[in-house]
Amino acid sequence: MSFKETFMKGEQGLFKPDSLTPMQKIVLRFVVVGLVFYLFAIVEGMIMRMYQITPLPFVSEEQFFAILTAHPLVGIFGSTYSLVCGAFLFLVPYLMKKPLWSMKAANLTWIFIAVGTLVFWAAGFISHYAPLYTLYWPLPADFSQFSLWGGTIFVVGIALVMVGSALFVINVFKTITYTPEGWEKQPAGALLGSAIGYSGFKNLFRRRKEEHLVPLPVAAIARGSVDMALNTTVILFTGVLILVYMVAAIFGTDLSQTAVDALLYKNWFWWGLDLIADGLVLIFVAGTWYLLAMMITGRKLFMQNIARAALLVELVVSWTVWSHHLLSDQAQPAILKVVSGELVTAFELITQGLAFFITLATLWAARPLKMTNELKFLLGGLLGFALAVPAGIMQADVGLNRILHNTQWIVGPHVHVAVLVGLTMTLYAAIYILFPIVTNGAKLYSQKLANFHFWGHLLGGIGMGAFMGMAGLQGMLRRSLYVEGEFGIYMILAGLSGALLLAAFLAFFLNIVMSIGLQGVIGIFMPAKLKTSDMVPAE
Amino acid sequence: MVDSAVVLWGQTLAYTLYCLVMISLVGWFGYRVTRATEGPGVRPAYFYTFVGFLAVLGVSLHIITYNTIPWTAMDLHRGDYTPDKTFEIRVANHEFQLPAERLEIDCSELVLFDVTSEDLTYGFGVFRPDHSMVFQMQVVPGHRNDILWRFEEDGIYTIRSTEYSGPRGVFMIMEDVVEVTGCGVADA
Numbered sequence: 126m127s128f129k130e131t132f133m134k135g136e137q138g139l140f141k142p143d144s145l146t147p148m149q150k151i152v153l154r155f156v157v158v159g160l161v162f163y164l165f166a167i168v169e170g171m172i173m174r175m176y177q178i179t180p181l182p183f184v185s186e187e188q189f190f191a192i193l194t195a196h197p198l199v200g201i202f203g204s205t206y207s208l209v210c211g212a213f214l215f216l217v218p219y220l221m222k223k224p225l226w227s228m229k230a231a232n233l234t235w236i237f238i239a240v241g242t243l244v245f246w247a248a249g250f251i252s253h254y255a256p257l258y259t260l261y262w263p264l265p266a267d268f269s270q271f272s273l274w275g276g277t278i279f280v281v282g283i284a285l286v287m288v289g290s291a292l293f294v295i296n297v298f299k300t301i302t303y304t305p306e307g308w309e310k311q312p313a314g315a316l317l318g319s320a321i322g323y324s325g326f327k328n329l330f331r332r333r334k335e336e337h338l339v340p341l342p343v344a345a346i347a348r349g350s351v352d353m354a355l356n357t358t359v360i361l362f363t364g365v366l367i368l369v370y371m372v373a374a375i376f377g378t379d380l381s382q383t384a385v386d387a388l389l390y391k392n393w394f395w396w397g398l399d400l401i402a403d404g405l406v407l408i409f410v411a412g413t414w415y416l417l418a419m420m421i422t423g424r425k426l427f428m429q430n431i432a433r434a435a436l437l438v439e440l441v442v443s444w445t446v447w448s449h450h451l452l453s454d455q456a457q458p459a460i461l462k463v464v465s466g467e468l469v470t471a472f473e474l475i476t477q478g479l480a481f482f483i484t485l486a487t488l489w490a491a492r493p494l495k496m497t498n499e500l501k502f503l504l505g506g507l508l509g510f511a512l513a514v515p516a517g518i519m520q521a522d523v524g525l526n527r528i529l530h531n532t533q534w535i536v537g538p539h540v541h542v543a544v545l546v547g548l549t550m551t552l553y554a555a556i557y558i559l560f561p562i563v564t565n566g567a568k569l570y571s572q573k574l575a576n577f578h579f580w581g582h583l584l585g586g587i588g589m590g591a592f593m594g595m596a597g598l599q600g601m602l603r604r605s606l607y608v609e610g611e612f613g614i615y616m617i618l619a620g621l622s623g624a625l626l627l628a629a630f631l632a633f634f635l636n637i638v639m640s641i642g643l644q645g646v647i648g649i650f651m652p653a654k655l656k657t658s659d660m661v662p663a664e
Numbered sequence: 665m666v667d668s669a670v671v672l673w674g675q676t677l678a679y680t681l682y683c684l685v686m687i688s689l690v691g692w693f694g695y696r697v698t699r700a701t702e703g704p705g706v707r708p709a710y711f712y713t714f715v716g717f718l719a720v721l722g723v724s725l726h727i728i729t730y731n732t733i734p735w736t737a738m739d740l741h742r743g744d745y746t747p748d749k750t751f752e753i754r755v756a757n758h759e760f761q762l763p764a765e766r767l768e769i770d771c772s773e774l775v776l777f778d779v780t781s782e783d784l785t786y787g788f789g790v791f792r793p794d795h796s797m798v799f800q801m802q803v804v805p806g807h808r809n810d811i812l813w814r815f816e817e818d819g820i821y822t823i824r825s826t827e828y829s830g831p832r833g834v835f836m837i838m839e840d841v842v843e844v845t846g847c848g849v850a851d852a
Contacts, residue, residue: 190831257828261785263805270830387785387804428711453787453800456807459740463726471722478718482711485693490705492697501694508690512683519675522726523740524733527799528668531787531826538679591683598672600796602789604828611795 131570135642140567142648148215148660149563151231153649155211156556158239160634162203163549165246167627169196174589174620180608190255193604195246197258200544201401202286203242208552209409210234210293213346215563215660216416217300220340223308224658226299230292237289245282254279257604258398260363262390263382266370277371280364287357287364294354301339301347312338320347322440325433334430341426341433342419345412348436352400352408352443359397388456395447403446403473406548408439410510411480413551417503418484420558422491427483435479442472449521453530462523470521477514481507498575502554505583509546512587513539516594529597536603537593537619545626546586553582553633560640565662570639574632581629588622666734667816667851668798735799735813742812747776755803756782758832760823762841771847774814781805786833787826790842792819792851800826815844819851 126137134140145153169192175181176189184192214234218225225231248254252275256265265276301320302313318324319339328334339347366385373380415426426432448465451457484507494500516538520529529535557575561567569575596615601607607616638646655662730736738745749769754761769775779788781803788809789800798821803809820843825836844851 186831186834190828255831259828261827261829264784264828264830267784267830270832382783383806386806388807391785391804427706428708431711451802454802454804454807455809455811456804463740467726468723471726474722475715475718479715482714486706486711488697489693493700494697496694496698500697504690504694508686511686511690515682516679518722518725519679522729524729524736525671525675527735527739527801528672528797530800530802532797587687594679595676598676599794600791602824602826606834 131639131642133643135645136568136570136640138642140564140641140645142645142651143654144565144662145563145649145653146655146657146659146662147228147653148218148225148231148658149565150649150653151228151235152211152215152559152563154232155207155214155235157646157649158235159204159207159211160637162199162207162239162242163630164634166196166200166204167630169199171620171623171627174616174623177607177616178613178620179610180606185253186606187253187255189606190257191249191253194255194257195249198283199242199246202238202283203246205544205548205552206286206290207235207238208556210238210289212413212552212555212559213409214293214296215559217297217343217346219660220343220416221301223300223305224660226296226303228658230296234289234292234296237285237292241282241285241287241289243282244285245279248275248278248282251275252279260367260394262385262387265367266374266380266382268371268374273371273374277368277375280368280371284361284364287361290353290357294350294357297346297350301343317347320344321351322348322433322435322437325430326437328430329434337429337433341429342412342416344433344436345408345415348440349405349408349412351440352405355444356397356400356405359393359400363394363397388451388454391451391454392447392457395450396444399447399450400443403443403470405443406543407473407477407480408436408443410506410548410551411436411439411477413555414480414484414503414507415487417499417551417554417558418487421494421497421500421503422487424487424491427486427490431479432483435476438472439476442469442476445469446473449517449526452521452523452526466521467523471518474514474518477510481511497557498569498572498579499554499558501579502550502557505579506547506549506551506554508583509542509548509550509586512590513543513547516542531603532597533593533601533603534597537590537597541593542587542590546583546590549586550582553578562661564641567641567645570636574636578629578633578636581625581632585622585625585627585629589619589626592616592619592622666732669792669796669851671733672796738812738814742810745774745812747812748773750776750778753777753779753788754782755779755786755788755825755836758784758825758829758836760825760836760838762823762838765841767842769815769842769844771818771844772814772816774812776810776812777801778808778810779803780809784829784833785827786829786836787824789824789826791822791824793822793840802827816847817844817849817851818847819844 214231252272254271254275302316304311316338319337324335370380445465446469448461449470452462452466592615596612601612751767786803788803790798801811820840823838
């Protein structure tokens with residue numbers, strides 16, 4: 126086939142959108158939305174990388190901070206949430222061997238996430254609303270710096286994403302516990318207990334081990350969904366609070382900003398946000414590692430009961446870990462700094478280290494393995510968290526935080542290495558392994574492009590994090606601007622690493638488009654012709 | 665003497681070594697896991713040893729820093745100390761308001777910086793001329809934001825907000841407004 130023909134019809138014309146089940150179409154819609162928003166986030170990231178080398182004439186300072194506000198939100202909500210929700214809405218019923226509870230809710234989930242992300246991104250782009258994702262009170266309600274209407278639309282966009290998240294969580298738990306039509310009555314309570322890790326915890330102390338009703342990856346998904354539900358509640362509540370101030374101002378009334386305690390707000394906000402950063406991400410990632418290890422090896426997981434029990438422990442950890450974000454807040458009680466900020470946070474070293482070890486041990490027991498795309502990306506994801514989690518543990522120390530807080534160290538070796546290398550490479554591994562399943566055997570266009578994607582992403586991600594970290598150790602702040610080239614050499618090297626990341630993503634994007642073809646991409650968004658609730662077409 | 669520059673140097677060294685070991689380990693694993701050398705799986709004893717090692721590592725990091733980084737204990741128990749000198753600083757409308765044009769400090773004096781915000785959340789950081797950080801804290805409105813510090817080297821330092829407070833807050837910088845004298849040793 127010619128290049129043009131392949132571009133239109135996909136590699137060897139193997140991808141047939143009409144052969145997809147409704148469930149497969151939903152998953153692929155999530156993937157397309159997730160990848161498009163990833164492109165948004167990475168282009169925004171590159172604009173900021175270039176701006177840190179030298180201010181760009183076509184980007185004002187206000188625009189820079191609006192990009193800085195939108196960038197992580199587009200990356201996490203628009204891209205990661207889409208990929209995660211799509212993959213898990215497919216995997217939960219697939220692994221439970223029962224239909225998804227509601228396809229309508231699944232479709233609404235990607236629509237709410239996509240529309241919400243577009244709304245808040247556009248509001249930020251046009252109005253330069255830029256209180257950053259941290260929203261430290263009373264900054265989001267500071268209408269002397271930010272547009273009132275821009276902020277209002279921005280918050281509405283975030284709220285739409287949260288509605289999509291809520292639908293996802295409901296769908297996951299209902300799918301685990303409900304009884305499909307024509308089935309024997311399902312034990313909803315026991316299924317729920319197994320899903321949140323309670324049965325695994327009990328098995329640690331029993332001689333006769335109880336059978337697990339829910340596969341381990343589903344337990345991890347359910348466990349992470351608990352945090353997602355709580356996080357959704359916190360963000361929605363925070364959004365409503367900000368909206369109250371905005372609507373009052375629109376009607377000409379200035380509400381007293383001191384009515385909200387800034388430190389209490391900060392505690393509340395970080396408690397909720399860490400349910401994503403320290404709960405949801407780590408648990409979803411651990412669950413995905415377990416699933417990938419089992420799919421790659423075709424074997425049971427090493428130390429399965431410990432892995433299940435750790436999910437329950439992480440429940441306690443992620444709910445009590447937030448204070449490491451307030452180690453530099455002098456009014457924060459010292460007991461919270463030490464217990465929540467230092468000791469509970471150190472527990473994440475154990476829970477994530479345990480998942481790391483279990484995954485590697487499962488792979489090791491099945492050697493020799495073929496170095497497939499999913500295996501190499503899984504190893505990249507494991508390496509990302511192996512580098513990023515200890516960086517986080519170091520900054521969650523009262524002594525070290527005094528000289529690391531709000532520097533590029535936080536956002537480089539910790540955040541970007543965790544998200545770009547750890548989380549994203551894990552998601553790529555999932556995409557590569559699920560690709561033939563959800564496309565009914567479509568063939569990848571080019572292995573060379575996949576190899577470049579791997580090395581470019583790995584080296585670009587680690588390189589960018591490392592150079593940002595070096596600048597941070599030299600005193601460079603995050604959420605700030607240096608316009609006299611103070612940290613020029615580090616920013617140039619970080620920019621080059623970022624360019625490698627962008628090139629790697631473009632190679633992946635091209636590879637996927639060439640694999641399924643432009644007609645295939647359009648076909649994904651057309652109504653399914655197969656009327657079935659099965660995950661994949663019957664043989 | 666242990667100051668922030670020494671601590672950061674130690675951290676750079678330790679973390680770089682750790683990263684090199686981890687990258688090598690995962691690279692080695694990736695190579696070996698594809699080799700046709702079947703063998704036994706991993707013994708559970710290794711797993712429990714690894715988990716125990718992580719527990720010891722996580723806790724010992726804080727014990728070590730508490731006992732070796734000079735400001736850690738002082739910061740957690742700062743109510744027990746009596747400062748030799750106090751500087752009361754106000755922040756409002758994206759501006760620091762200092763009690764004097766230059767904050768003059770004698771070597772080894774225990775200094776309390778007491779910073780109050782009248783509107784937004786800011787940061788308060790002290791930086792060397794090469795832009796490296798001496799220390800910082802958050803400045804939250806409606807709360808007391810105080811930090812004790814003992815300077816052991818001579819130098820002239822810059823104050824800068826370390827927290828984002830909107831685009832107007834980026835250039836909250838007061839250059840060369842803290843001066844430490846009498847140590848006989850210049851801050852590197």
